Amino acid sequence: MKHLNKLFVALVMLAGFSSQAQDTNNPWAISFGVNAVDTRVSAASKLEDQFSQFFNAKDNWNILPSVSYLNVSKYVGSNFSFGITGSINKIDRFVQPRIGEGPYTVTNPGDLNYYAADAVINYSLMNLIKSKTIDPSIHIGGGYTWIGDDMHAGTLNGGLGLTYWFTEMVGLSVRSTYKQSFEDLREDMPSHMQHFAGLTFKFGGKDTDGDGIYDKDDACPEQAGLKQFNGCPDTDADGIADKDDACPEVAGPAEFQGCPDTDGDGIADKDDACPEVAGLKSLNGCPDADGDGVTDKSDKCPDVAGPKENAGCPWPDRDGDKVLDKDDKCPDVAGTVANNGCPEVSDEVIKRLNDYAKTILFDTNKASFKQQTYPVLQAMVAILKEYPNSNFSLEGHTDSDGTDAHNQKLSEERAAAVKNYLIESGIASNRLSSQGFGESKPIDTNKTKAGKANNRRVEVKLVK
Structure with missing residues (x-):
C-alpha cells in the first residue's frame, strides 16, 4: 500500500509545461496544477544517489497544496512547441549532503519562498508510438529561479513528460524537469528537480460550420460539407464542389465547371448570352444573321450589316454632304469633306x-x-x-x-x-x-x- 501511494503521488506530480499533441488545428495550450521541488539532486555525492529516492515525496519533496504553476504554449511545427511557465512553491524540506556513508538529512531552511520562470522547447513522441491518447515527450529549456531572499540563478533545464488525452483537447499531464543551476555553490542556488502535474487544455482550433473539419483546413469554413471536398458542399451532386461549381444548384459536366449547355453550341448556359439558341463563341453564344459582328438580339438592323457603334445599322448622312453624321460636325447643314461636313467661310x-x-x-x-x-x-x-x-x-x-x-x-x-x-x-x-x-x-x-x-x-x- 505504501508503494502504491508513492506511485499515485508520482503520477500526479510529474506534470509540467503541457503542449503535447498540439498541432496546427489547436496550436495553443494552457496548463495549470501543482508542482513539487526536490533538492536531493544537489545533495547527492554520486550520480546513482541523485535518483535513488526519486519517489520519496514524503521526505524530500516540497509541495504547495494549491494551484502553483501556469503554462502557456504554442505549437510551432514538426511536433515542436514552445512554452512559458511560471511556478511558485514553499521550501520547507532541504536535503543536506550526507557525511561519509551516513544518511541524508532533511532540514527546514525557514519556509523559503520559491519562484521560477522558465521557457521550454517540447518535442512530442506521440506520432512515433502511433497513439491517439498517450503522448510521451521530451523537453529542454532554461529559466531563472529564486529561493528566499539570497538564492537565485539561471538554470538549464531538461526532462521527460507524459500526457493522457481524455478528449481531443483535454488531457492529464505529468512531467519531471532537471534544473541545472549555473551557480557553483549549493548555498548560492542548488541544482534540483521540479515535478508538475495538472490539466492541459488545447485551444485555438475553430470549426465554424461544425462539419468536423477545422476552419484552417476547411475550404468552405462557413458551410458544412464533405471531407472529399475539403469541407465544401456539393448541392447538385454532380461531383463538383459548390465552390468550384459555376452552377452549384444545377448538375452539369466538369468541362463546363458543372454547368449545363442547353443549346449544344459548346458554350455553358452560364456564359451563353442566348442559352436556348445555338450561336457563336465570339458572340457569347448568340447568332449573327448579317455577319456584321453584332448579335441579332442587339442588332437594330439584323438583316443589313452595320457597325457596332451604330447598333448594327449603316451610318446615316442626314444632310447628304457625303460626310457621315458620326463624323459630321454640322450634320444638319451640308458642307465639305475638307471642313468636316461644315460649310466653308468664303x-x-x-x-x-x-x-x-x-x-x-x-x-x-x-x-x-x-x-x-x-x-x-x-x-x-x-x-x-x-x-x-x-x-x-x-x-x-x-x-x-x-x-x-x-x-x-x-x-x-x-x-x-x-x-x-x-x-x-x-x-x-x-x-x-x-x-x-x-x-x-x-x-x-x-x-x-x-x-x-x-x-x-x-x-x-x-x-x-
Whole structure:
C-alpha cells in the first residue's frame, strides 16, 4: 500500500509545461496544477544517489497544496512547441549532503519562498508510438529561479513528460524537469528537480460550420460539407464542389465547371448570352444573321450589316454632304469633306461681315454702342451661326487723335465689346477672340474727318 501511494503521488506530480499533441488545428495550450521541488539532486555525492529516492515525496519533496504553476504554449511545427511557465512553491524540506556513508538529512531552511520562470522547447513522441491518447515527450529549456531572499540563478533545464488525452483537447499531464543551476555553490542556488502535474487544455482550433473539419483546413469554413471536398458542399451532386461549381444548384459536366449547355453550341448556359439558341463563341453564344459582328438580339438592323457603334445599322448622312453624321460636325447643314461636313467661310462671307462691322458706331471715346448699331450686330450674329465650326478674330482700330496708350486701350475695349455682344447672343466663346491695334494700322489718312472715320473701325478675320 505504501508503494502504491508513492506511485499515485508520482503520477500526479510529474506534470509540467503541457503542449503535447498540439498541432496546427489547436496550436495553443494552457496548463495549470501543482508542482513539487526536490533538492536531493544537489545533495547527492554520486550520480546513482541523485535518483535513488526519486519517489520519496514524503521526505524530500516540497509541495504547495494549491494551484502553483501556469503554462502557456504554442505549437510551432514538426511536433515542436514552445512554452512559458511560471511556478511558485514553499521550501520547507532541504536535503543536506550526507557525511561519509551516513544518511541524508532533511532540514527546514525557514519556509523559503520559491519562484521560477522558465521557457521550454517540447518535442512530442506521440506520432512515433502511433497513439491517439498517450503522448510521451521530451523537453529542454532554461529559466531563472529564486529561493528566499539570497538564492537565485539561471538554470538549464531538461526532462521527460507524459500526457493522457481524455478528449481531443483535454488531457492529464505529468512531467519531471532537471534544473541545472549555473551557480557553483549549493548555498548560492542548488541544482534540483521540479515535478508538475495538472490539466492541459488545447485551444485555438475553430470549426465554424461544425462539419468536423477545422476552419484552417476547411475550404468552405462557413458551410458544412464533405471531407472529399475539403469541407465544401456539393448541392447538385454532380461531383463538383459548390465552390468550384459555376452552377452549384444545377448538375452539369466538369468541362463546363458543372454547368449545363442547353443549346449544344459548346458554350455553358452560364456564359451563353442566348442559352436556348445555338450561336457563336465570339458572340457569347448568340447568332449573327448579317455577319456584321453584332448579335441579332442587339442588332437594330439584323438583316443589313452595320457597325457596332451604330447598333448594327449603316451610318446615316442626314444632310447628304457625303460626310457621315458620326463624323459630321454640322450634320444638319451640308458642307465639305475638307471642313468636316461644315460649310466653308468664303471671301464673300468675310466681306459681308466686314461691311457690317464698318457700320458699328461707338459713343465718343467709349466702348459702348450707339443705338442704331444693334441691328448691325444682330445681322453679324446670324451670319456667324451659319458657320458653327469656324472661328473668328475681332480687331479694333482707332484714328490718331489722342495718345497712343489711350488709343490702344480704346481699340482693345471696343473689339472686346463686339466679341462679348456676339457671345451673349449665342455664339460660342471658344470661337471668338479679340485684340486691339490702336492707331497703328490706318487704312486712310488721319488728316481729314472722313479719313479718321474710316480708321475708326472693327474688322473681322477668319481664323484658320
